[in-house]
Amino acid sequence: MAKYCIGLLLLTIVVADIGLGAAQNECSESRYCRENGPPIRFPFRLKQRHPDYCGYPGFSVSCTSSNDTALELSIDSIPINFFVRNIDYKSQSIHIYDPNHCYEKLLLNIFYPSIPPFQLTNLYPYNCTLFNCSSLLELRYAFRISCLGDSKYQIYIIESADDIYDRSYVSCTKMYDLPGCPVKMYNQANDVQLKWSKPKCGACETKGDRCKFKNNNTRHETACLRKGVSIKAVVAGGTVGSSVLTLAIIALIYHVYSKDKKDRENQLRIEKFLEDYRAFKPSRYSYADIKKITDQFKDKLGEGAYGTVFKGKLSNDILVAVKILNNSKENGEEFVNEVSTMGRIHHVNVVRLVGYCADGFRRALVYEFLPNDSLQKYIASADQGKKYSLNWETMLDITLGIAKGIEYLHQGCDQRILHFDIKPHNVLLDHNFTPKISDFGLAKLCSKDQSLVSMTTARGTLGYIAPEVFSRNFGKVSYKSDVYSFGMLLLEMVGGRKNVDETTENADQVYYPEWIYNLLEDGDDLRIHIDDKGDARIAKKLAIVGLWCIQWHPGDRPSMKAVVQMLEGGNKLTMPPNPFASTGTKRMNVNMPAGNMKQDLEIIPE
Known part of the structure; x- marks a missing residue:
């Protein structure tokens, strides 16, 4: 009887390890976007390659249409993609950048010093205020963000605690306050460093190990996984015991493994649906995204006083209507009205704003499609x-x-x-x-x-x-x-x-x-x-x-x-x-x- 128990135990270990090996293959490190891109492994997961359980919540990355790696963060419930330059798993930091070399725009998109699960580093211990000025001014104590302005307006940043005596501010409008003033805002920089405190995988990486979820963990606890662990000795012992009992156990394990695989497939299907459903929260798109959504503006639905409407597709299940706004209203009043108003409306009798595009002077609005x-x-x-x-x-x-x-x-x-x-x-x-x-x-x-x-x-x-x-x-x-x-x-x-x-x-x-x-x-x-x-x-x-x-x-x-x-x-x-x-x-x-x-x-x- 003891032989049967030992055989059952060893065989269970062997089959469980085979299943673990399959899971590890699914979660293996990837450079799917491009060869010289940052390696993606736990706590990050690549949406196109890795199931949900391969990454920690909030650490999802994806490949852009230009094969760059993008980190998706949710800011005010709006998903925004940031380009990733590199990831330091030992120091638990990630460097993001703006492809148009506008460091300040990157900081203003982040807007807060803390974007769960990441924190912005290098902050001054005081706040800053942004002003929109109608022309190029020489303002005392203010720093002009040159890459955000144009011939009609300029963006300035000033310490919130400073008193404003300069009469030139009369032609400026206060935009909003930044809780914490980034150090590099006043210096030339190309990227922004974000750090994460959870999960704590830096110690594993420093020892040359890899970080993973603990088995059967429901609280997102992690553990170190030693590289190169061999189970050949365990496999050798798996032959002990009755052949009849072994076959029965194999059949049972196969049944459990098949059911688990089916459950994972169902989970992936649900995740795909949720990704599509998340599109119904207003998202910011680039002009390249808009062209892709509309298939290069292939299907024109109509034309009005403020723009042309095209039929688009976010996925096979979600159709949208994309309004490309005319540039006749350069101050963007209609665009600001639409986004600021419709972004807060959720009613069955009001059209849902799916997203928007503000790429230079190219502006577009993405609505749910109504047939x-x-x-x-x-x-x-x-x-x-x-x-x-x-x-x-x-x-x-x-x-x-x-x-x-x-x-x-x-x-x-x-x-x-x-x-x-x-x-x-x-x-x-x-x-x-x-x-x-x-x-x-x-x-x-x-x-x-x-x-x-x-x-x-x-x-x-x-x-x-x-x-x-x-x-x-x-x-x-x-x-x-x-x-x-x-x-x-x-x-x-x-x-x-x-x-x-x-x-x-x-x-x-x-x-x-x-x-x-x-x-x-x-x-x-x-x-x-x-x-x-x-x-x-x-x-x-x-x-x-x-x-x-x-x-x-x-x-x-x-x-x-x-x-x-x-x-x-x-x-x-x-x-x-x-x-x-x-x-x-x-x-x-x-x-x-x-x-x-x-x-x-x-x-x-x-």
Whole structure:
């Protein structure tokens, strides 16, 4: 019996060691990116080659399209890749660099002295502040970051504790504070050194050994693995014992090993899914990444006032829409608005910003791809033989989704977001025709307790702009301006036609929303495509809610919360006051350029 036990023990050791050898082969050192690149081994793992268990959490590297080694760090939940020059496993340090030789840009991307699991070395014990100045200045006590500026602006860094007496700072805007001022910020340098304290593998490496996870470890504990350990003697003893029992044990071990292999394959499949899913957090892409995602801008989806949209692919399962922004707005206002606004929004009725590109003057925005195009395609179908028409139940669902999205922008975020360009073109539809509000290039942020906003330009698209945006006689600009635009969109959905006809030959026609009001006030049926009484009730409800939203004075319009309640409620809605009583029976004069516009206005004090 003792022989059987010894044989079982030795055979188990042998097979376990074979399994360990296979695992070690999977986790072996790699220079996959390029021959002279840094060697990748524990605690690092190469995404394209090594399973998850080959590396410590947070130590993932990958190969770029140019075969460089890149370390992926998560900063403010946004994954950012840094180019790796070399890795010193004994001192537990890694050197990262900027391929464009802008050391300061590298530091500003890192932004914090600690980026788990790494720490930035060589920090002064005081903070620094960054300023964006409109021109090249000679500022006392300040250091200019030359590689971040251009002919229109310059970036300066100054110790936060310094008092600013120089009047030249009047033309500068404070960007943000750095908690800890890097020593090399004031010197010429090519790379940044980061250190890690966990896992503690330096002692193993110094002895010439390798570091690894402890067996069956669930707390990320590590141990040293001696190189060149032989198990030939153990193998020789494995022949002791009964051959029948040995075969049974081999079958059992094979079954366990096969199951473990299948579990690893499942784990890799899950990791692949999570890598794809992580793309739905805003990521920063290079222009080379954008070209790769769009297959060299192969599939053009459309073109608008601010850029061209292309279809792209992050993986076989994730499609995206990439908007390449025009350079006509060199100050980047629309780009900053989109990224700063959409990066904080998570709502089923707002388009998700997947990522962005700011590579010099090349700027792009990457959104989730929505296959059913914009709402305008289905509204305009009235003039196209109903080719893309939707039933009235779907129209009601779309209307309610848009209203909930705008309500979220007004009340659901830390700051109130005013869109200022609600229109059918900016409502996209997914595969289930769920509406999602897009294009935040004209958006404006304000606090929730701020009912009015300051504006120096009229924002929006002709036909959807609230009257107070043009003339202060109608009231002050506020979140009620979005309510007006939503009302015009509603009326356009009801009638399947544009609220503003830009052709001059139709200048004497009755204003379309007023025509709808007159029909409802006289008790007439809406002269639109209706199949049954249920459709008629939905169309009438949408028309009445739309007329409430386009009241001329902002105070007479409902909030978006009230609009949602009206759409979700019954069909017994009260007719609003006539919003056209003071405008005459003819339509407004709209003989001016259509499309997105900005007109200079007086500043409204907050």
